Amino acid sequence: MRIVLANSAFHRVGGSETYLATLAENLLRLGHDVRIYTRVAGDMAMLARRHGIEVIDSVDDLGVAADAVLSQDGIVAYDLAGAWPQVPQAFVCHSSLFDVQQPPLVPGTASAVIVLNDRVRRRVEALNVDLEVVRLKQPIDTQRFSPRSSPAARPTRALVLSTYLDGAQRHVLDESCAAAGVELVSIGIDHVDLAPEALMADVDFVVGKGRAVLEAMACGRPAYLFDSFGGDGWITPDNYPELEADGLTGQLGERGIDADRLRADLAAYDPDWGRLGRELVLRHHDARQHAHAVLDVLAGLGAGHGRPVTLESELARQVQLRWSAEAELFGLRAETRRASARAVTSVEEVELARQETAHARHALAQVTAELDRLRERLADYEQRNRRLRRRLRRLGDDPQAETPGRADD
Known part of the structure; x- marks a missing residue:
């Protein structure tokens, strides 16, 4: 199936933008021809291209009509309805807050609305338009987002x-x-x-x-x-x-x-x-299962199975997937290098701490030795002081008691 996913802005990282990128990648894995249409490309467009997804930022460059459209705001919904009035369109509504993200109210623009929670479903069902509402759950790429370590027993x-x-x-x-x-x-x-x-x-x-x-x-x-x-x-x-x-x-x-x-x-x-x-x-938000459900919605609108797969289209898809894998590999390598650098830094810090500890122990040993010498001198002074006091007491009792040769010291 040839599918165009659309969002008017695809330049910043946000919930609806990451949803679209996740869905596009999983539809591509199923062999479908997937493109993203946006009026404003940016960081998210770069990320999607890195994962092998074509991003188009002009209606004039859309090319051959798609078999189905999935839009996420009224701006692009009307753009694509004007460009391809006969192509079935579904709409993903992400918000009950922003009017631009509500389904288009002009009849025939979108035939079905996918909602990802009950709060938004209540909003869509209250609109003055007859639309099929399909409740799905947020899809998460559980391969990309997976545990790499365990949280600490006490958070820091x-x-x-x-x-x-x-x-x-x-x-x-x-x-x-x-x-x-x-x-x-x-x-x-x-x-x-x-x-x-x-x-x-x-x-x-x-x-x-x-x-x-x-x-x-x-x-x-x-x-x-x-x-x-x-x-x-x-x-x-x-x-x-x-x-x-x-x-x-x-x-x-x-x-x-x-x-x-x-x-x-x-x-x-x-x-x-x-x-x-x-x-x-894993149980409720698997992106692969979500992609299957979205395809069911599009098929229910009459999108069909699209054009037969050709050798050229399959080779192009495999190249896209290969590029996505290579981009992920480059990212993992960069992360490994950063982790290695942190590990080296940690080893250096440990070695520096060990050296500082050794220096501190040496300094402590010197201070301890000096303290022992001072204690010995103090004990000697106290002993001499006691002898002097005894002499003074004897002199006070009998001034003649002290004669040369009888000194205690």
């Missing part, structure tokens, strides 16, 4: 993965973590990292919302649901169903998370939540 370092968490909410998080002895590192607002899975291996838990916490769980990290919009605390097997249904927004509870709640939650940290969280992601 955490990752804030958010494009929103700042202001008063961030301040209370900073203060609470500092009081608990937890160092915070951040990506999302001031710093962008296209490979957050590598950084997750160096922390004990992750703070965020939506896809960010699911990726953390896939990496075997306890996930703390907290953002500028609200918070629901640790994600556990007990509260996962209702948190997932609400879209992992952090807005499920009746009251927010204050400093006292944060401190109590940090004290209740359990590293086993990382292992249990990964099991939840």
Whole structure:
């Protein structure tokens, strides 16, 4: 099947952007001809191309009509409906907050809407338009996001993965973590990292919302649901169903998370939540199964199976996959080099500490020896002082008692 996935902006790292990249890669693995259309390319377009996905930033360059379109905002939905009015289109709605991300209301633009949680489903069902609504779950690439180490029994370092968490909410998080002895590192607002899975291996838990916490769980990290919009605390097997249904927004509870709640939650940290969280992601959020479900939706719109696979198209797909594997290999090599550099630095630091310890022990031995000499001299002085006192007492009792040759000293 020839499929075009679309998002008006594909330049920054965000939930809807990473969703589209994940879906594209898994559809490509199934042998489909997948392209991404965007008006604004950038970091995410670079990441998608690195994984063998073609990214097009002009309607004029779309080429042959697709068999199906999957759009994520009204801008590109209408772009592609205008370019290919006969091509069936589905829409993925990610938000109940931003109007640009709601399904197009013009009849015939999109025939089905995929929603990834019940909160958004209620929003879509309230729209004044007749649309088929399909409820799926957020897909996570569990091969890319997988455990590389285990969280510590007591947390000392955490990752804030958010494009929103700042202001008063961030301040209370900073203060609470500092009081608990937890160092915070951040990506999302001031710093962008296209490979957050590598950084997750160096922390004990992750703070965020939506896809960010699911990726953390896939990496075997306890996930703390907290953002500028609200918070629901640790994600556990007990509260996962209702948190997932609400879209992992952090807005499920009746009251927010204050400093006292944060401190109590940090004290209740359990590293086993990382292992249990990964099991939840494997069971409910496998990107491969999600790709199958999306294909079912597109087929239900009449997309069919597309054009027969040709030798040229399959060779092109294999080259794309080969490039994706090579890009991943280069990334792993770079990560290995960084890890080796950290290990060398650690060895050097250990050696320096050993040398400093040896110097300190030598200095301590010298100080101890000098102290022993001073103690001996002090004992000698005290002995002489006692003798002098005895002489003074004798002189005081009998001034004639002291004669030459009878001195005690």
